[in-house]
Amino acid sequence: MSTILEVEDLRVAFPSRQGPVEVVRGVTFDLGRERLGIVGESGSGKSQTGRAILGLTPPSGTVRAKRLQFEGIDLRDASAATWRRLRGRRMSMVMQDPKFSLNPVMTIGRQIVEAYARQPDAPRSAARDKAIAMLEAVQIRDPARVFDAYPHELSGGMGQRAMIAMMLITEPDLLIADEPTSALDVTVQLEVLQILDELVRERGMGLIFISHDLRLVSSFCDRVLVMYAGRMVEEVRADRLHEARHPYTRGLLDCLPSLETDRRPLPTLQRDAAWAR
Amino acid sequence: MSTPPGTPIEVDGLSVTFGSGAGALRAVRRVGFVLNRGESFGIVGESGSGKSTVLRAICGLAPVSAGQIRIDGAPVRTPRDAAFYRRVQMVFQDPYASLHPRHTVDRVLSEPLAIHGFGDVEARIEQALADVGLGHGFRFRFPHQLSGGQRQRVAIARALILEPSILLLDEPTSALDASIQAEVLNLLDALRRRRDLTYLLVSHDLAVVAHMCERLIVMRNGETVEELSRADLRARRARQDYTRDLLTASRGFVREPA
C-alpha cells in the first residue's frame, strides 16, 4: 500500500491568557489509499488535526510536527505557492455545512468549473461537460438544472453533493471530510456516504473522515483513530471496534442508547485525568 | 403538588400554517395524539417534518390554524395564561442559544420565581440546582463559564423550577456529545420518575426515543406517518416504508458489495 500522507508528532497550539494551549498533542499516523476515521468529542482536536494537514490552521495558531509529508512533499514550511499547487488540486476538504462553504452569489456550476480550471493543464472548453459529469457522479438527477442553480436553491443533501463534486473534480489524492454529513438527515446522510465511498474506491483516494459519531465512522472507514483532549488515545481497525481496549473508546461506544437493548441508567463515561496526560 | 385531573395533553387535528396565500407553508397537518399521565411520548422525524412545530404550537410559540390542544382536560387559551406556564415547560435543543448570554444562572432561575410570585427563592434555587446535579458553585456563573452539558442542566432546572407536570423536550441532547447525552438522558429519566412528570420528546434519533419514550409517532412533511410503541420500535415492527427506512438508517453505513 503506497503511503500518501505521513504525520508524526503533530502539534497545534493556540495562545491564551494562560500561555499557549495545545489542542493537538502529538498525533501520529500514516495514510494510504484507504479510509481513515478520526473520532472524538467536541474539543478533542479532531478538526484542528484535519485543518493543520491542509495548512488551514487559523493564523493565531502554530503548527509543529516531526514529520508532515504529503507524497514526499514536506508540508511543514510549505510556501504559499506550494499550498496553491496542492490545495484544491491534490488535496481537498469537505466541510460540515454546505451553506457556509459554497459561495452564495455564484452558481454551483461556475464554482465547480472554477475549481476545475485551477489546474494548469485543464482544458477550459471541457470544463462544463466535466462538471456536469461530476454532478452526475454524485447522483444528482438533474445535473443541468443544478449546474445553473444558486446554493440557496438546493436542499442540504443536494448542496453537500455539489460540494463533494466540486472537491473531487480535480481528482485529488487526499480528501479530508470534516463532519461531511452531520448537518444532514439520516436517510440523506447514508446516500451521501454511499457516493463518497464509491468515489474513494474508484479513484483510489485517501480519505480522512472526521466525525463525532463513532458508530457511523466505524461502519464506513477501514481504520479509526480515537482522539481525546488533543491526544490519540487509540487506533483500531474499524471491524475490530468491539475489541477496543482504551476505556475512553469503550465508554464512547457504551454510552449510546440503542434500539435493541434497554439499559437504565445508561452507562456514563467516567473521565480519567490520566487519559489527557 | 396535587395531580391535576384529565389527560395531560390531548392534541386533535392540529394544523400549523405559516404565511398565507401561495407562499403559505403548511408545517403541520392534522396531527393528533393523546398522552397519559406520567407517560413519555416521542415524536420522531427528519428536518422539516414539523415535529418541533408541534411543540411550539402547544406552548403558543407557533400559530394554530386548525385543531385543538387540551392541557389537563381543558382547551388552552391564546395567549397562554400564567397557569399554563406553571403546568407546561419546555427544554430547547441548543443549550448555547437557550440561555441569555449576559445572565447568571442565579438570574435565569430566579426570574420565573419572581414572575409567578413564589416565596423562599433562595431555597428553591439551591434545590433546583441540586436536583439537576449542579452544586452551589454554579449558581453565580455566566453561561460562557459552563460546558454544553452543564448549560442543558441549567435549562432543565429552569424548566422545572415552576414545578410543572408536563415537560416538552425539543431535541434536548442533539447538540451534546455522546457521553454528555447519556448523562442528560439519565437525569431526565430520573427526574420523571421522581416527580411523576409527563414528557413529550421530539428527536431525530430513533435510539434516543426508544430509550426515553413508551410510545411515539413518526412524522414526515407535517403529517403523521404512523404511531408505534417502544416494543414495536425495538422489534423493528414498522408498517410504513418511511419508518423502515429510518430504522435501516439507524444501523449506520452498510457497504454495498462492489
Next chain:
Amino acid sequence: MSAGTTREWLLSDHPESRRQARLGQAYRTWSQLRANRLAMVGLGVVVLLMVVALFADLIAPFDPLRGGDLRTERLLPPSFEHWMGTDDQARDIFSRIVHGSRLTLMVVALVAVIATPIGLAVGTTAGYFGGWVDIVLMRITDIFLAFPRLILALAFVAALGPGIENAIIAIAITSWPPYARLARAETLTIRQADHIAAIRLQGAGSLRIIWGHVVPLCLSSVIVRVTLDMAGIILTAAGLGFLGLGAQPPQPEWGAMIAAGRRFLIDFWWVATMPGIAIFVVSLGFNLLGDGLRDVLDPKGTK
C-alpha cells in the same frame, strides 16, 4: 487583600455571590479593553476632557469671558504667558478652550443621556412587537433620517431659538434615529433566539422581556455606536456654534470660537486653529475609544 488575590477573586470561575460575578465580568471586559493601546489613548483623551472640565477654574490661568487690555493684549501670538495666544477681545484662548470643554462635555453627556434611551426604546419596541407597531415607529424614524442631521438641527434651533440648551435638544432629537435602527436590527435577531422563547414560556410580559432580556443585548452595540457618533455630535454642536445658532457670545464654545477666529485666519492663525485642534483631539479620542469598545463589547466581533 493583596492585588494578586483581588485579581484571582475577580477572575474566579466559581463566583460566590452576585456581586463577585458581576465585578468579575466587568474586570474581564476591562482587561480586554486595556490590551488595546489605541482604545486606551482614546480613553485617556476622554478622561482628560472630564478632568479639565471639572477643574476648569483651577486650570485656566485667565478669565475666559473678560479679556485683558484691548489696546495691548489683542491677538497676541502664542507665548509663555498666553500658551495659545489671545483673541480679538484680548481673551486668553487657552482659558477659553479649558472652559469650553465644559460645554463640549455637557453637549456630549446630555445628547447621550437623551438620545440613547429614546433610540433604544423605539428600536427594541419596534423590533420586538413587529407588525404595525414596527411600521409606525420605523416610518417616524425614517422621516428623521431623511434629513441631514445638521439641517434638521438647524431647523429645530431656528424654531426653538438660538442657545446652547436648544442646540443640545436639537442635536439629541436628530441623533436618536440611527440608534433606533440599530437597536431594531439587533432586536430582530435576538427576538428569534431560544432564550427569548424560553423566558416567554416562563410567563414573562413584554416589558420585562424587552427591558431585561433584549435591551442588555442591544446595549453594547448601541453604546459603541454612540461613542463613535460623539465626534459627529461635537462637530454638529460646533457647526451650530459656528453658524451662530449654538452657544452665544461670549460663551467659550469651540465652534463659535472658530467662527470668531475665521475673520483673521490669515494674519492670526492661532485664533481659529487652537479650538480646531481641541475639537479634533476630542473627536479622535471618542472614535478610538469607540473602536476599542466595539472590539470588546460587540458580540459579533468576538468568537
